[in-house]
Amino acid sequence: MQRPMTCKGVYCVFFQLWILSGPAHPFTNVAPSGTASQSSTHDNADAWKAIDGNRNPNYHDGSCTHTEFGLPHWWRLQLPAMYRISSISITNRDIGADRINNAEILIGNSLENNGNNNPRCAVISSIPSSGTSSFHCRGMVGRFVNVYLSGTDPNGVLTLCELEVYGELATLAPTINAVVMGRNIVVVQRKLCWSDALFYCRDFYWDLLSIRSEEEWREMEEVLRIQSPHLTKHVWVGLRRYLMAGTWFWMSGDSMNFTYWEAQSVWQNTSPCGGMDTRNHFYWRDLPCHDHLYFVCLTDFKKYKDRVEFYSSTRP
Structure with missing residues (x-):
């Protein structure tokens, strides 16, 4: 049987905080060093706003992306080099949070179909309103990161408030x-x-x-x-x-x-x-x-x- 945890004073507070937050992420967010693009842009909500380092989920504060209504929807990040990607974090907007549901995260090196034919890291079932969710990509190697929403809703859109890419440069031969x-x-x-x-x-x-x-x-x-x-x-x-x-x-x-x-x-x-x-x-x-x-x-x-x-x- 596991013994109950006991602690006293300030040491207990620090220990409990470490359990809640976990250790720091071992990699740096490399997304801001890349170049972002998207299938279309609505209301000046440009693709680069998803890699501006600002997780603000309020769309009207001007730090989120937004595609035009219609089909299809994609957002793409081109990294400056090949990376071995550990995980990707996405921050969702506060209102209309379901718009990102069922979008795919893709990683690879092909620009065929605007990069939307690359291998899949994960499918986003949902992200809570104003929330940030992480998706583990198991060291997938690529230069392009896509968020692709195929969908069937002609009134659908794709919105991201921040996308972070955590990984390291892929090791290459001389x-x-x-x-x-x-x-x-x-x-x-x-x-x-x-x-x-x-x-x-x-x-x-x-x-x-x-x-x-x-x-x-x-x-x-x-x-x-x-x-x-x-x-x-x-x-x-x-x-x-x-x-x-x-x-x-x-x-x-x-x-x-x-x-x-x-x-x-x-x-x-x-x-x-x-x-x-x-x-x-x-x-x-x-x-x-x-x-x-x-x-x-x-x-x-x-x-x-x-x-x-x-x-x-x-x-x-």
């Missing part, structure tokens, strides 16, 4: 940064198989590298030539071959108007994964997909997602 024809790239110095390299680029940057012209290839050749002693013999790029045909394509969705293959093999005898030589002639060639190599990522986030979807049984 990289070599460069610019190729105006596009930012990183050569990631971590050995992964082709599919894991693709997911790594999509989780932390944008996609595996595509090379769209001879000029881009020559600039990429120069980057690899300088860094060659520090690289694997080949690096993965976004080359992929259709399994039932001999056609190669870029996973980023870019057109393949330029190629620089080492050899034109019969497609049935080749691997469907492509890489680039980091020495000698810097040819492209098919390589066993399970080879563990360094790889090259495009880092610029695109406004519209036109990448080729890729699925793996090892990826949830």
Whole structure:
């Protein structure tokens, strides 16, 4: 049987307060460092007001967001870097508190459907009037945080008075940064198989590298030539071959108007994964997909997602 707690004087007061409040949050709120946007704006209730550091739940005091009446409704935060998110806290307004009911909290790196196709952290069943509720996201990694209210009510709106994101910068492998024809790239110095390299680029940057012209290839050749002693013999790029045909394509969705293959093999005898030589002639060639190599990522986030979807049984 548990013994009853006993205490005396001021020590008891401090101990009881600690039990009620709990320890301090281990992470800092990183939301104010990001950029907010939303599906529409009503009555000057702009998206940035949900990350202004003010939890005031009174809408008329001017520190809450509000979308226009209609469908759909979403609010999005773009963080300045990739974060491993522990939890998200949302402060609801005082009047019309049910307007946030059944909204989804989404975290990820895709801007497809305005970011509303990203993985789900939680569904907001309800938040009390003027209340703040926390939702645990179990270390989900992403750069975009969405609050998405699909709904069916044509008179519905989405209102947030404050959204806080608690997490830490995601740990990344060492990289070599460069610019190729105006596009930012990183050569990631971590050995992964082709599919894991693709997911790594999509989780932390944008996609595996595509090379769209001879000029881009020559600039990429120069980057690899300088860094060659520090690289694997080949690096993965976004080359992929259709399994039932001999056609190669870029996973980023870019057109393949330029190629620089080492050899034109019969497609049935080749691997469907492509890489680039980091020495000698810097040819492209098919390589066993399970080879563990360094790889090259495009880092610029695109406004519209036109990448080729890729699925793996090892990826949830």
